Amino acid sequence: MGSLNIENVKKAFGSVDVLKGIDLEVRDGEFVVFVGPSGCGKSTLLRVIAGLEDASSGNIIIDGQKVDAVPPAERGIAMVFQTYALYPHLNVRNNMSLGLKQIKTPADEITRRVKAASGMLSLEPYLERRPAELSGGQRQRVAIGRAVVREPKLFLFDEPLSNLDAALRVNTRLEIAQLHRRLSATMIYVTHDQVEAMTLADRIVVLNGGRIEQVGAPMELYNSPTNLFVAGFIGSPKMNFIDGTRLGETAKTIGVRPEHMTVDPKSGSWKGTVIHAEHLGADTNLYLDAEQAGLLTIRTFGEYRAEPGTTLYATPDPSRIFRFNDQGRTIR
Ligand SMILES: Nc1ncnc2c1ncn2[C@@H]1O[C@H](COP(=O)(O)OP(=O)(O)OP(=O)(O)O)[C@@H](O)[C@H]1O
Numbered sequence: 001m002g003s004l005n006i007e008n009v010k011k012a013f014g015s016v017d018v019l020k021g022i023d024l025e026v027r028d029g030e031f032v033v034f035v036g037p038s039g040c041g042k043s044t045l046l047r048v049i050a051g052l053e054d055a056s057s058g059n060i061i062i063d064g065q066k067v068d069a070v071p072p073a074e075r076g077i078a079m080v081f082q083t084y085a086l087y088p089h090l091n092v093r094n095n096m097s098l099g100l101k102q103i104k105t106p107a108d109e110i111t112r113r114v115k116a117a118s119g120m121l122s123l124e125p126y127l128e129r130r131p132a133e134l135s136g137g138q139r140q141r142v143a144i145g146r147a148v149v150r151e152p153k154l155f156l157f158d159e160p161l162s163n164l165d166a167a168l169r170v171n172t173r174l175e176i177a178q179l180h181r182r183l184s185a186t187m188i189y190v191t192h193d194q195v196e197a198m199t200l201a202d203r204i205v206v207l208n209g210g211r212i213e214q215v216g217a218p219m220e221l222y223n224s225p226t227n228l229f230v231a232g233f234i235g236s237p238k239m240n241f242i243d244g245t246r247l248g249e250t251a252k253t254i255g256v257r258p259e260h261m262t263v264d265p266k267s268g269s270w271k272g273t274v275i276h277a278e279h280l281g282a283d284t285n286l287y288l289d290a291e292q293a294g295l296l297t298i299r300t301f302g303e304y305r306a307e308p309g310t311t312l313y314a315t316p317d318p319s320r321i322f323r324f325n326d327q328g329r330t331i332r
């Protein structure tokens with residue numbers, strides 16, 4: 001079991017309000033990802049859940065029990081950090097077992113759990129090695145293994161993949177997804193990475209300036225963002241925002257995702273001049289300076305050859321246009 005309730009949690013450092021009243025319910029077994037711009041309070045919220053920081057007010061409730069006065073080690077939580085935080089002088093086996101020894105777990109139980117976790121994370125060949133003799137990806141798997149053996153109610157991940165190179169990040173991301181499926185454990189995960197958030201999360205929590213902007217399943221946020229901030233934050237490349245008045249619309253702002261426009265050299269809705277084309281292999285990002293709509297990013301599938309300075313017309317898919325009012329809220 002590992003449900004979590006966050007009730008009106010506020011946190012200030014001195015006179016700076018970092019968390020301004022967070023309410024969130026996480027179901028047992030759910031994978032919840034916190035995203036938001038740098039400094040929005042993601043890590044602070046995770047640290048408050050873990051008990052590494054005290055909230056200034058509000059409650060943290062794990063499995064129905066208020067834990068504000070419970071020390072971190074007794075909250076039934078395991079945290080995985082960006083920097084691994086392994087003991088350099090201990091081998092993998094001992095790094096994974098140390099926490100269990102400290103709470104006087106019987107030796108045969110420790111052996112069983114280390115065996116299961118190292119099997120799950122493909123760490124068996126490395127059990128006798130020290131961290132310095134491992135790659136970054138292997139070290140992070142040990143850090144995850146150390147969390148797994150504790151059989152926590154709640155796993156907390158603070159940007160666990162950001163020190164890994166692109167290929168390892170993909171592999172480790174898959175491993176975390178499989179781990180979640182196997183353990184059916186509750187996981188809370190902080191990341192900067194759009195792809196990690198979209199692919200791992202049951203629900204994404206979008207934070208901005210210490211407040212929650214929206215909570216929802218990845219495709220719900222992508223298809224139905226409640227406001228300009230979420231519309232611009234979820235999706236890559238970012239949604240295009242166009243001044244509604246320039247288009248003769250009543251809405252203050254019009255939003256179109258780069259992948260929801262087509263281009264044609266002869267005709268279309270918005271005439272523009274190509275500024276740059278980025279060839280990504282599977283698709284091309286075109287940057288167009290459009291007369292009415294301003295600077296547009298358009299994503300075309302496959303290779304699209306367009307020299308800077310040439311004229312192209314962009315046409316949005318009418319069923320995929322977003323409209324926002326003066327307050328930046330989505331007009332349904
Ligand atoms: N111990 C501290 N003392 C004072 N201010 C702090 C402390 N920890 C964090 N802050 C401030 O709180 C704000 C939120 O920090 P936090 O690390 O939670 O943001 P974040 O969303 O995780 O950012 P990033 O994505 O850059 O890691 C920042 O402005 C930060 O400078």
